[in-house]
Amino acid sequence: MPDSGPLGTSLPGQRPTPPAAVPDAHAPAVADPPVTPSASGFLAALHPPVTIPDPTLPPPPAPAVRDTPDTTAPGSALQKFLPGPTGLGTTSLALVGKYKTSLPKPVTPAPPPPAEGRAVPGLYHHPVPEPDPARVEEVSRRIKRWAEDEVQLYPEEWEGQFDGFSVGRYMVACHPDAPTVDHLMLATRLMVAENALDDCYCEDHGGSPVGLGGRLLLAHTALDHFHTTAEYAPAWQESLTSDAPRRAYVSAMDYFVCAATPSQADRYRHDMARLHMGYLAEAAWAQTGHVPEVWEYLAMRQFNNFRPCPTITDTVGNYELPADLHARPDMQRVIALAGNATTLVNDLYSYTKELDSPGRHLNLPVVIAEREHLSERDAYLKAVEVHNELQHAFEAAAADLAQACPLPTVLRFLAGMAAWIDGNHDWHRTNTFRYSLPDFW
Template sequence: MPDPGPSPLQSSLPGAAAHFGAHVLGVAHASAGAAAEAGPGAASRVPASGGLPGLPVRPAWHVAEEAAVIRQPSPALERILRGPNGLGTLGLHFAPREDPPVGTEPPARAEPAAGRPIPGLYYHPVAEPDPGRVAEVSRRIKAWALDEVELFPEEWEDQFDGFLVGRYMVACHPDAPTVDHVMIATRLMVAENAVDDCYCEDHGGSPIGLGGRLLLAHTALDPLHTTGEYQPEWERSLHSDAPRRAYRSAMEYFVRQSSPSQADRYRHDMARLHLGYLAEAAWAQTEYVPEVWEYLAMRQFNNFRPCPTITDTVGGYELPADLHARPDMQRVIALAGNATTIVNDLYSYTKELAAPGRHMNLPVVIAEREGTSDKEAYLKAVEVHNDLMRAFESAAEALAVACPVPSVLRFLRGVAAWVDGNHHWHQTNTFRYSLPDFW
């Protein structure tokens, strides 16, 4: 597989590309020093759509009626957004991507139907993930799940395969230099879903006693420091059920590749996730339907945030802790998590309606609290998602201009890639998702 070159432009960061401005160009040019021009070969590293793949400047539902306008950044801007060059900047680019082993065959569901995007949803299409890399990640994650952590019984194998986690993570992390790096995210994703399914939802989950289960599982991520007498009992507990085995193992792999700061960042975001699980469980126990704003507050915690926040670890570099902690960076990450989670609410709507019990999602809450029809509530939830997406892109653009540090720009591209890859997986995973008949 050829070296893909430096970090590609990602479609969810259009404003930063279109409005970078002379000041930012000057700063970035100065940081590059007296580096040589990119040269003719650099053009092959830019997406064919002029550097901004699939970027409409109007809402997605207008694209069918009007030709999408794709902004063409100047050659100098393209060179800057491809990443820095010159002495000391090599580590800010992608590392060479490894080829999957010869003879690797894709799994049975590696080529699902394209699926139907939600009409009116604001999103950016992405290229199909590399099938060779998808096949290798899929092979490795199933071996890990079966052999290392004994994650699921035989009767759940079809659901595991149908999750298509290999396609998911390869699509979300195009800047991962090796399959080993993609596997960092893949194990964590599978472990998080095991906790959600087994503790909260489909496979024996219940709101009753959830806090205790989550607390003990969280110690697989954030180790218990106790006395010598009780330490062995805690260590044995980490192997007592599939979710804890998965958390423990996935975290061990993660800390080998991450810095202490990155690991602590992830633990913090997982504590946020578990807090969101507990809020939703409390409402389920009391049969409380939250106000729409309350539901969105819960979803800021019970959401995908832990996934894009590790984009630098998976990319093989580090966004320094002080830059990650900036309020404007925290806003970008929060909005990315919120938008991608509402995507899940929308695509999983019919799946949840068909499941036993009452599943709370944004369309259900809007219909209940605002007295609308199911269709009106669903279409309003699409608008909420679109507002969150545009807020994410605006916040990312503002941060790119305010802090044009190479690692910040690469991190923003990585988060944008995760946002787009997350939608791609939801749209194309027809094993799990289908759309309501509202159009």
């Protein structure tokens, strides 16, 4: 790869235009925000997102902050470490404002009431604007249609659980810079497919640690294709339709590959291999009855975590973080910290749900309680502190990287990671169908 300057990194080129999505005859008109042409414009628009008013739809409500921010927090993650791009490759950004199209000013109605749910007391987080309700509704409609008609994901009796997952709200909150609903659907299908495999192979709906490795490996070939002889290829192809997780993996990955660059698709395959390795470690401990040391549990959670979701933020945003920039050790540290912090949010919000489920579920409060001989309450509160330290470490590492490599794609990718962390927390906080907090305060 050619050296483009003193930083020794490649500048992003023009991405190929993804193939047009198959039109959905049932889709209502949905207002999409403009594609942001620069990192500076993107960062300015991210809190809150900007939408173009659609005259065929009623005016959207003004964004509303959905929870009370921690008064000790210095501001949002983006405000903290991403003031705007400087340095190599940013000279032309000054031209962006010159060619902006003026937009009609929408009527601003009263803000909607805050969503249900409360944040874990003492948890360091940033509130986010209410997700665009038109986008949430459309993503929710499309993903259910995909799950039912394209991949036959779940039996009728699981429909309520699928609806209660609120994946449309989840993905709209996590990807505020997605230029279209089609781009949001790339992340939504993958999220649903990953969750289906976790449920059906590991957790609530028939999952078991026994034989998990074989099941995971065969499912992984839906993402990272098996290359074999003509005699054995048909049997593999047939296996890809044999259960709901594999059908979902195949379909979601096909959509993703059509929109992603080869580098982005390969990045996702590697992140999913990490995830599946984390599943196997947890399954091994379940089979042997081993309760890991706290550091061992956190090491497992660095692999069994949300990493595949925020690392596709550039594909969903319709740009690319080049492979050499993604591979930088400081970028890898930022990505790892982001995945670790978001996953501990899940540990904290799903704590009571897991205690009420059959069997023993490992999560950070449970491991701290056993290994450090603390009460359930004290262990939970210490887990909050561990999350907070990791979240602060993410923000500090992102700030350092933004200073060291202030390229527009790097800044935008960091902003996307921060937005995903914030959206993930807010989804956990507001999803009272799935989660409730312990009575420790």
